[in-house]
Amino acid sequence: MDDYPLIEDHGLIGDLQTAALVTTEGAVDWFCSPRFDSPSVFGALLDRRNGGHCTVRPAHPTHSTKQLYLPDTAILVTRFMTEAGAGEVIDFMPVTGPMATRHHRLVRLVRCVRGTMTFDVEIAPRFDYGRSKHDVHLTQHGAVFVAQDGTELTVHPIREPEDERLSDVLTHREADLQVSLTLEAGQQRGLILETGAEGPPREIRRAEHERLFEETVGFWRSWLTRSRYTGRWREVVERSAITLKLMTFAPSGGLVAAPTAALPEQLGGERNWDYRFTWIRDASFSVYALLGLGFTEEARAFITWLGDRVKERAGSDGNTGPLNIMYKVDGSSDLTEQILDHWEGYGGSAPVRIGNGAATQLQLDIYGEALDSIYFGHQHGLELGHAGWTSLRTDLEWLADHWDQAEEGIWETRGGRQDFTYGRVMSWVAFDRALRLAEANGWPSAADRWKTERDAAYEQVMAKGWSDGRRAFVQHYGSEVLDSALLRMATVGFVSPGDPMWAATLDAMEQELVSDSLVYRYNPDASPDGLRGSEGTFSLCTFMYVDALARAGRTDRARLTFEKMMGYANHLGLYSEEIDPTGRQLGNFPQAFTHLALIDSALTLNAALDKK
Structure with a gap:
């Protein structure tokens, strides 16, 4: 484990089609190209010895490192302080256009700001998750790594004519490259790593x-500047917005759940999943956050993406429904799960999974989340056309026939289907929002059927989802297990925030699922999910708890919980999926769901505080 940086000791850069992670020690240890879900070029995050990396670090002993974003940007600065001097590495990816491309650039500028600094640079790619061997070809103006599968990584040096040529100081060890750069205060050098290059290596002048x-x-x-957020926590909220933008695949509007795969929810455990895909649920939540901040274009792009999924799958009679729970960023649905058994996993946490076998699960809540986001978008001027409405009606016909059945649920359990209360609540939401859309627009609908099913779902949840013994709504029918997913019941309007049943549920969750303001999803010991081991608190659920507290009028507790949660962000304001009992971050990083919930809770809490 000592060989691995902490998950939170990373910053994120990207170009809106793919992304890279940079450690506080100056290593790019995760980069996939040409898309988020493509095979890795650098993957040391999941195997320090065999994953590949590009590292820039001082040759001198380092007393301290600092990492920050250039204000209001996704440009990352990593600073090194030594006895000999101070230097920094500035990392960014020039933004690509709206068309999918294989052409991606990772810019690494090395600068000495005080004294004299010698930087050691090592470029060691490992293509296709380390499965494809490669050769390296040096030229007078740079280098090209060529993998057996045809993938190339081109190295363009950044230099002025008076600087020594990079090719003169590069050393070649097997198929990797090393170079040592000595700079005085004010001097800078660097390199651009490019995939899909259209020509040979070339020297990049400072002006370019x-x-x-x-x-x-x-x-x-x-x-x-398009953000209209002016409330408390502006810097935190806007950093989350930039992070979400970095995780959006511009050509389609699809938002990945995280740019990483297989980071563990428990060190040494098996809960290691690939999150580089677009979940219907997660991306639907993005509509609220984006519109709440004023980013209409991004919300419209996702609703268009969602509409395409609805139209292409409408009418399916499969037993998992007309929608998959997740897709690749381009909308394709082949997410076959594989295990990379040649990689040891982060800190020895195997197996390393790519793809995601949960893609074909039945999760009934996604229909409520999809309809809720479409309805919310419609209220904000994002109109739904005839073709989209026609397809939604077909989906609702399927849901009317199938909502009352066991499923895998929001947490994608692998221990067998259950009658999850949250899935029934969100089925109620789907019918309710469809009825509202039809009535508001005078659209044709099966209103009588939808109303019947909506009311049946409500009555069933109240009869079977409530436990008199626990004085709370429970995870699934016939159980006494609590589930923090149900924190959204008041948010979606299923119960009133002032309802005594809801107040009792919040009290029960506080006693069982909340630990010093941090919130667990559920207790896996009480509700086996088919997997070994435990997990940390879910950052998403903590922010959902803040939202629920604020809606219930418990604003002081909500604010304290929110402020405590700010202390668990990393040095850049980023969150992974979970937090372990020591305060370390766990799971894929950064997680979109968490940052979406942060924005939502900040909006709700700020409004509640303004009313006090």
Whole structure:
């Protein structure tokens, strides 16, 4: 484990089609190309010896490192302080256009800001998750790594004519490259790593690099000016917005759950999943957060993406429904799960999984989340056309016939289907929002049928989802297990925030699922989910708890919980999926769901505090 940086000791950069993680020690240890869900080029995050990396670090002993984002951008600065001097590495990816491309650039500028600094640079790619061998070809102007599968990584040096050529100082060890750069205060060098290059390596002059830098700064700052958020925690909220934008695949509008795969929910455990896909649920939640901040274009892009999924699968009579729970970012649905048994996993946490076998599970809540986001978008001017409404009606016909059955549920359990209360609540939401859309627009509908099913779902939840013994709504029928997914019951309007049954449920959750303001999903010992081991608290659930407390009028407790949660962010304001009892972050990083919930809870809490 000592060989691995902490999960939270990373920053994220990206170009809106793929992304990279950079450690506080100057290593790019995760980068997939040409898309988020493509095979890795650098994967040391999951295997330090065989995964591949690009590292820039001082040759001198380092007293301290600092990492920050250039304000209001996704440009990452990693600073090193030594006795000899101070230096920094500035990392960014120039933003790509809206068309999918194989052409991606990772810019790494090395600068000495005080004294004299020698930087050791090592470039060691491992293509296709380390499964494809490669050769390296040096030229007068740079280098090209060529994998057996045809993938290439081109190295363009950043230099001025008076600087020594990178090719003159590069050393070649097997199929990796090393170089040592000595710089004095004010001097800078660097390199651009490019996949899908259209030509051979070439030397990049400072003027060209500065143009790329200024264009990237301009993009992010211009984009952020569209935010209309003026409440408390503005810096935190806007950093979350930038993080979500970094995880959006621009050509389709699909939002990945995280840019990483197989980071463990328990060190040494088996809960290691691939999150580089678009979940209907997660991305639906993005509509609320994006519209709440004023990012209409991104919300419209996702609703278009969702509409395409509805139209292409409408009418399916499969037993998992007309919608999959997740898709690749381009909308395709082949997510076959594989195990990379040649990789040891982060900190020895095997198996390393790519793909996701949960893609074909039955999770009934996604229909409520999809309809709720479409209805919310419609209220904010994102209109649904005839074809979209026609397809939704077909989905609702399926749901009317199938909502009352066991399923795998929101947490994608692998221990068998259950009658999950949350799935029934969200089925109620699906019918309710469909009825509202039809009535508001005068659209044709099966209103009588939908109303009947909506009311039946409500009555069933109240009869079977409530436990008199626990004085709370429970995870699934016939159980006494609590589930923090049900924190959304008041958010979606199924129960009133002031209902005594809801107040009792919040009290029960506080006693069983809340630990010093951090919230567990559920107790896996009480509700086996088919997997070994335990997990940390879920950051998503903590922010959902804040939202629920604020809606219930418990604003002081909500604010304290929110402020405590701010202390668990990493140094850049980023969150992974979970937090373990020591305060370390666990799971895939950064997680979109968590940052979405942060924004939602900040909006709700800020409004509640303004009313006090």
